[in-house]
Amino acid sequence: MMRIFEMLVALLIVFALAVLVGLVLPDHGHIERRVEVPSPARQVYDTINGFRRFPQYTGLRAFDPAMQTTLGGPEAGVGSKISWTSSVPKVGDGSLTITKSTQDSDVTMTLDNDWIGTNKTYNLTITPSPKGRTVYVTESYDVDYGWNLLWRFGGLYINGDPSAVVQGSLASLAAMMAGFPNTDYSNQDISVVEITAKPVLLVNTRAPRSLDEVADATAQAKEKIEAVLKKTGLTQSGPMLTITTEWGDENYTFAVAIPVDQTSFTLDGHSFTIDAPAPKADADDDSADAGQPLVAGDRDKKGLLVVDDNVRAALWYQGLALYTEYTGSAAQLPLVRLNHKAYAETHGYRYSEAGLGRPWDEDVSDPGAADDQRTFRVYLPITR
Template sequence: MTRFIEFLISLLIVVVVFVVIGLFLPAKRMYSYSIETNRPMSTVNDLFNGFSRFRDWNPLLRYDPRAKYEISGPAEGPGAKFSYQSRDKVIGNGSWEIVESIPGEKIKYKLTGPASGKDKSMTIRLTRTGQGNKNVKITQEYRVNYGWDIIGRYAGLYVNRNIGDDVKRGLDKFSGLLATIPRFDYSQHPGTFEIIQMPTQDILLVSTASKRNNEDIMSAMENQVSWINKVMEANGLVANGPLRIVTTEFTSDSYAFDVVQPVRRATDAEGVAAGAKMSLRLEGPVSYDQIPARRVAKTSYTGPSPGLARVRDLLRAWAMTHGADTHDRPYEEYMGGVSTMLDEDAHFNVYWPLK
C-alpha cells in the first residue's frame, strides 16, 4: 500500500511539473522560411492566389496520394478553398482557405486540420528584391495559437520540424514549378485572358512559309488566301469566322505557318457547330479538315502583327500559371484581314489550344 501511495505521489509530482512547465511554454508559435526567384511577380502571386496548381507544389498530400480533395469558391482570391479528406491520421480532414489577398504583397490562408492549436494560418509574403527589384523574395509564414492547451504547447516545441520541413519542401517544389513556366510578365498586357470552349469547325487551309520580313509574310498570306477564296466559291462556301494564321515555326530568319479559313455552307446558320464532314472539290495547295470542339486560352491584341510573337508567349505563361497545359499550335484571328495586319490599330484575337 505504501509503495502504491508513493507511486501516486510521484505520478502527481510528474503531472504537476509537466503542467507547470507547460504553462511557461509559449502559447503561440511562428515559423517562416524564404526563397528568392527571378520569375515575374504576376506569376508568383497568381500561383499562390488560387488552387489550380496547389498540388504541384504543396506537400500536403504526399503522405496519401489517394486522399480526396475538392476546390470550391472563386477561382482565386478570398473565398477560394482547398478541402481534403484522408484516412491517414497524419493528414486527416482539413482545408486551406484564402482569407486575405493583397496583390504583390501577401496571401493569407486559414488552415483547419488535425494538428494541435487554433487560429492556424499560413501567410505568403512577397517582396521585390535584387538588382532593379526584378527578383521576388517569397516568405512562407506559419502561425498557431495553442491557448491553454498544455499538450499543444509541448507540440509547439517541434513546429520547426513538423511544419518547417513541409514548408521548406513546399517552397523548393514551388521553385521547381516556376522553372516550368515561361518567364513572361503577362500583367502588363492590356488585353484580358480567359479560357473558352470552341465548337467543332470546318476549315480550309494552306501550309506555307516565308522569309521573316513583313512584306514576304504578307505576300505569302495573300497568295494562299486567293487559293482558299477560289475553293470557297467553287463549293458554295462562305466564311464562318475571321481568317486565322496558325504558327508552325518562328525562327530568326523564317516563318512557317498555316493560313486557315473556317467555312460553312451558304445555306447553314452562322456560328453553328459543324456537322458531318464535307465532301469538297479542292484545288491547288488547299486542303480541308474538321477541327473537333476544344478548350482554348484566349486574349486580344491591338497593334502591328510583329508584336504577336510576344503575345503568344504571354498567353502561354498565363494559361500554365492558372493550371492549364497548352497543346498543339497557337493561332490568331486577323479581325481586319491580311491587308491591315501592319497597321498600328490592327486587331487580333490570340488563341492557344489546351489539353
C-alpha cells in the same frame, strides 16, 4: 506506505512543474521560410491564388504521393478551396481555403486538419528581390494553442511536420515555376472564352521570321483559298485566321484559314462535308503528304479534308480558349501567344499546340490601319 506517499508527492511535484512550464510556454506557434523564384510577381500570385497547381507543389506529397485532392469554390481568390484525403497519418484528411488575397502581394489560407491547435493559417507573401529580376516568396504558418497545455508542449515540435511541409512546398513551387515561360503578362488582358466550331478552308505554309516574308506567304495562301471559294460557291463568313504550328528560331510555320458559311459544298460535281479532322496514326507534321497523289475528298496525315491543290477544309476547334484582343504591331504577336502559355501554366490549364489545340489569331483591323495599329484576336485552346 511511506514509499507510496513519497512517490505520490514526487508525481505531484512533477505535475506541478509541468503545469508551470506549460503556463510559460507560448500560446501561439509561428514558423516562416523563404525561397527566391525567378518569375514575375503576377505569375507567382496566380499560381498560389488558387489550388489547381497545388497538388504539384505541396510539401504533403513528400509524405504521400498518392494523396487524393478535390477542388471546391471559385477557381481562384477568396473562397477557393482544396480538400485532400490520405491513409498516411502524417497527411490524413484536411483542407485549405483562401480567406484573403491581395494581387501580386499576399495570399492567406486557413487550414483544417488534425494538427494540434486552432486558427491554423498559412500566409504567403511576394516581395521583389534586390536583384529586380526575381521575387521572394515567404510562407508562414501560424497556430493558436490557447490554454491547452498539451498543445503548448506539442508546439515545441512545430519545426517538425509543419516546417517540413512549408519548406517542401516552397522548394517544389520554385522548381515547378522554373519550367513556366518567364514572361510578365500582368499588362495583358487574358480571359477564358467558349469557342463554337466553324468550318474553314486553310493552307499550311512556312516563311522566314520577318513581317514581309510572313505577309507574302499569307497573301499567296489567301489567293489559293479565294480561288477555291469561287469554285465551290462558298462565302467567307469571318476574319482570316493565322494558325500557329511552330515559331522556330529562323522560320515560322503556320496555316492561313478563312471561315466559310457552310459545312457542305460541291466541287467538280462531287459533294463534300466539312467536319473535324481525324489525324492518322503516323501524322508527324502539318505539310502536305509529299509523294502521295491526294485528290479532292481524300484525307491528309492530319485528317484534313483535301479540297484542291494545297487547300484543306476542317471544322475548326470547339471548346475553351484563352483570349486576348491586342492592338499593335504583328511583330508582338509571338509575345502575346507566349503570355497565353504562361497564364495557362500558372492557372493549371492544359494546352497541346497540336491538331485543333494549336493557337490562332484573327486579324480584325480596320481597313487601312497602320502596321503598328492593327487589331488581332488571339486564342489558345485549353482544357480545365
